Amino acid sequence: MEVRLDRLTKRFGSVVAVDDLSLELNDGEMIGLLGPSGCGKSTTLFMLAGLLTPDVGEIWFGDENVTAVPPEKRGIGLVFQNYALYPHMTVLQNIMFPLINTKVPKQKAVVMAEEMAELVQIRELLARKPSELSGGQQQRVAIARALAKKPRLLLLDEPLSNLDARLRMETREEIRRIQREVGITSVFVTHDQEEAMSISDRIAVIREGALQQFEEPQLMYRNPQNLFVAKFMGTPAINILEAEVHGGGLYCGDIRLAGANKAKAGKVLAGIRPESFVADADGFAATVGHVEMLGRDLIASFELGGQPVKALVDTETILRPGNVLNFRVKEGRILCFDTETKELVGSV
Amino acid sequence: MMRKRGLELGRWKGLLYVLPALVVVAVFTVYPLLRAFLMSFYTKYKFSTDTVLSYGINNYTYIFGDSVFQKALSNTFIYVLFVVPISIAISLVLAVMLNEKIRLRSFFQTVYFLPYVTSVVAMGIVFGWLFHSNYGLLNYFLGLFGIQPVQWLNRPSTALPALIIFSIWKSLAFNIIIFLAGLQTIGAHYYQAARVDSAGRWRQFSRITVPLLSPIIAYAFIIGLISSFKVYAEVYALFGGRAGPADSCITIVYYLYRQFYVNWNFGIASAAAVVLFLIILAFTVIQLRVAKRRVHY
Amino acid sequence: MRYKSAKALSKSLIYLVLTLGAVTTILPFLWMILTSLKGGTEVILMPPRLFPSVWHFDNYSRAMEAAPLATYFVNTVVVTVTSTSLMLIVTTLAAFGFSRLKFPGRDVVFGILLATLMIPGEMLIITNFVTISRLGWMDTRAALIVPFMASVFYIYLLRQFFRKVPDTLYYAAKVDACSDWRYLWKVMVPINKQAMSTIAILNAIACWNAFLWPLMVTNSETKRVLSIGLVQFQTEAGTDYELLMAAASMLVLPIILMYLVMHKQIIKGVTQSGIKG
Incomplete structure (x- = not known):
């Protein structure tokens, strides 16, 4: 599914969190939303999710204007930095939760959840509670839950920030693999330029709510549009x-x-x-x-x-x-x- | 259009969740509070039709001129003055001992907390039996030490002390619970440091435990004051529905109860309630100050 | 050497004081139960005997014959269970509304609610009595239950627990097509069931032991609760202390049993909430 953000603006009081932001995502593409903390990238993601409504502008999923559509009707999957798993439910129940909510019959939900567990390779963990899992495993469960209801768009909000360095690399590749396998259009929010470059098909760099550049990682690294992008990309810094x-x-x-x-x-x-x-x-x-x-x-x-x-x-x-x-x-x-x-x- | 309506509904939906609670609080707390103030100025009131015939300050002039109310006030203050500090002192000592590395610790804790959960009325009746002049266990024990039987509940001079003893017994549990919780937050390193400085037990207690626990002691003190000012059921149960011999144990709430439920003087009872409210309000304000400091601590 | 013996001495002193305190604490309960099982003449024996020579369990049935204690007991159970369940529902809804949901004036309303905590309940009985009688609820279970359906203190307490649940869980649930209502009962409540059951227990204890209000608003046998029945029995039974103690035991023992099973949770609850019973 193609996604189009058309001149989005979001204010919180006098603070402009997102400023006239336009982006177009191709079907099956993984987009990295990159910027320093507080730049408006998470706000953008939340508007895509429908958890926030833009003050100005429109969001299009394919040829459907979803600007006013509530989150549950948008067909999106959302993955959080802190995984946001329901602590009192088993892994299986967590993955099934969105299905049960949408009145999928229980038998069928179990089958679908097991498929998802297969996809993210956590089959053997289905009976456990989130507290019995490592951070990396929890994040896999969160991804499985997000994908269970076959969303049109996968949104990931700093999904790797709570993991240690080694696990971060591993999970990063895993997310990429899953995303390719499912072929789902995805948006990945991060403040880590290296992460963004390694995972994204294209990166959108955002600063103070405004889009700086939207480009493939290699081209962006080679030709940053402005000093901010140049400085932000690459370690050691330019x-x-x-x-x-x-x-x-x-x-x-x-x-x-x-x-x-x-x-x-x-x-x-x-x-x-x-x-x-x-x-x-x-x-x-x-x-x-x-x-x-x-x-x-x-x-x-x-x-x-x-x-x-x-x-x-x-x-x-x-x-x-x-x-x-x-x-x-x-x-x-x-x-x-x-x-x-x-x-x-x-x-x- | 659609969107706007959806959002509007969402805006007020939260109110639906809190509405049941709001209605109950409004009808049974806020309204009666306001009405109690008003009612304290009713001088002629017909309960059967809920009509007020005249207003005035007579109820206040009455209670402050009433020797029984004065007695209730002074009794309540004496009661509070004895129960609260003594209970806190005893429970502090017991809590510190319970916090030591001792055997049967959880057994002792379970026993000490027991009075907290049990009915004041039932235990008041039990204490009435323990205080029995002829067959009471207390007089028997005193007799073992050669002390003549005391007419605990039948003499005005001993009735209030009996009430105070019962209330201290009843209130220890709560204080011990919160002191123990407080003690467990004091790091062992303070005591290790004190031991290095060869401070004895008493010095550890007075120089480390009490100062570090002082915010919680203050909290227990205020909570104790507030609840002791409302003493009523203890009196009722201990003296079998009376206010002690010759009203010697009448308290503010007991006075309120009698004016209202026995004499049907709604106005006078309300005036007494307002006086009680003002006393408690004063202590609550102090408590809020203390609680604020506790947060910073 | 001297240090060691001093330490041993202070340890024994601690045990001595703690044991004395424990005996003092438990003796009234023990004496209540033992008296309730003694024969009429044995009760007033001087010097008293600790254990009954014959165990008179029939004192309990005799007490129940002398006064409708069984009915009172059932009434107390019914009122306690109903009152606690309703309180829990109303409190949970309100705590959720004040923590998770937004509506105009929310914080002002919550502030007013908190302010009502300063009002002593004893002050409200007179006007609430009038209200109850106007509503025609005098001598009904509603009079015992409805005024206590909303506990501001427990709303405040539960709200604190609800606020500790991360926002992202709510967002995840929203995206997963979970309504607020379903989120409350399927996510919030199960996550906070420990806190909620503590609140339920503390409330049930308070309700079981309630005295002044039930004394005012009930007067028929079919509505009275045990605490009221007990003080009434006190005036009727007169000098039959074994029967009076049996009646008192009926009020106290169920709570003690509950306490013995759940004392850890109860104590933790008291520590967290800091409320005096």
Whole structure:
């Protein structure tokens, strides 16, 4: 099912939680709603669920306007960060609950619930109570419950935040697998950019209620529309340098970072991802200040034109503070942002 | 259109859930409260037709001039003054002992809490039997120590003490329950620290237990005051439906009961009720202050 | 060495005091039961004998012949069970309304309800007596039950418990096509059944032991409850203490039995609510 959010606005008192937000979701797509906490992504999700009504705008499920349709009539499944399982019911009863509510005969509900349990691989847990399950298992039950009534749209509100790092990775892949298997259009709310990038077909970055960019993860990472998106995506974070275009080149202080023949002269903010630096004997020299070992990579801190910079370096050579390295920046990988509007103006 | 109506219904649906409770409280708590104030100014009232013939402050002038009401007031204050502090002191000691690492602890707790659940009326009658001048168990025990039988319930001078003894016995349980709960929240590290500083039991009690428990002691004190001011059933049961020999144990509520139910003086009884309300209101306000501090504590 | 013996001494002191206290606490109950099983002459024996020489269980049937205690007992059970059930329903609905649902003026109304907690019930009996008689409910079970159908304190207490249930559970239920009504009975109530049964027990005890109000509004044999029957019996039985104690035992023993079964829950409930019986 396609889903369309058309110019949604939601206010809480004087606070604008969601500001003129429009999105179009394709059938079977997994969308990541990404942004810092309090940016309005959960409000958007709740409006999709029908738990909140937008002040302005419309929500369309396929060719049906569902803006005023109550949650139970929307055909959605909802998964919460804290799982929201009914503590007094067994796993089976939890999964069956939405079915029984919609008057599905008990025999049939049991069969459907068991199918769901099969899908999320918790068959052997059906007789247990939620308190007897691990966090990862509880989240699987929550997903099974959300999917049991065969919804048209699956909504996940920070479903992995209560899990520890290892389980988070595992459950993330599991959610992706289930979503693909069922082929259901899904919206995944998260504040973790890495999570969003790994799970989503497309990501919508939201800041203060407004959509910043809606794009596939790779393209978004490569071409962030503005400084906020650039900074939000990627760890370690992108380096932002005050730079200037003059004489056909982009300069940071005295150092020429790249040629910029077509760019118009003036100040810009240059965004360089840590992995865009490559060792080059002909490049600029940098004295390593601080070294952080990540395992596969090293982060070397140094100064570039008097501004602090972090670069990813391979671990082949032993690097110590005080060593001098020569770098250049990969071609086309310097993102130039307008100093005023913070919008992307081009890359060199 | 549809949507709007749905939402409107939703807006008021919550009220339907609370409505039964609101009706009951309105009819049997709020209305009678207001009416009681009003009724205390009824000087001529016909109950059979529920009509008021005249209003005035005569009821108040009457009760404050009535020596029986004065007696009821002073009895109630004496009663409260003895029952509350003594009960709290005894229950504090017992609670601290119950909180020690002792054998049969849960047995002792179960026994000590027993009077909390049992009927005041029934136990009042039982105490009436224990206080019996000739065959009472209490006089028998006193006799073992060579003390002559006391005419507990038949002499004005001993009737009030008998009532006080019974009430202390009855009220210990509640205080012990909440003190024990409070004691269990005091961390063992305080006592460990005290032991390192070689503080003795008494110093531990006076320097750690009592100060740390003080908010709960204050709570028990106020709750005890409020409920003791309403003493009535104890008197009724202990003295077999009388207010003790020569009204020696009459209390505010007993006075209210008599004016209302025996003499059918609705106005005078209401005036007494208003006086009771004001006394209790004062202590409730204090309690709210204390409770607030307890939260911060 | 000295430390050890001092410790042993204080331990024995604790046991001594606790035992004395326990004996004092339990003696009236014990004496009530033992007296209720003694023969008429044995009761007034001086010095008293602890155990009866012949166990007179027939005192109970004699007491029931002397006064309609059996009827009173049944009345008390009926009133306690009905009153507690209705109170629980009304209180649950209100607690849910005040915690989960929203309606205009909700918090103001709740504030007013809380304020009524300051009113001593003894103050209301006069006007409530008038109301009951106007309603024509004098000497009916309704008079004993209806005024106590809503307990503001228990609404407050239960509301606290309801508020601890995470909001997301409610949202999940909404999405799962569960109505408010169904959510209350299928989710909220089962989750809070511990708290609710505690409230039910505490209320049942209070109802069982109630005295002043039943004394005022009932006067016929078919409506009277046991506590009233007991004080009436006290004036009638006069010096037959074994019968009086049998009647008192009938009021006290059921509660003691209930207490022995559920004392953990009762004590926890008292601790949480802090109400004085």
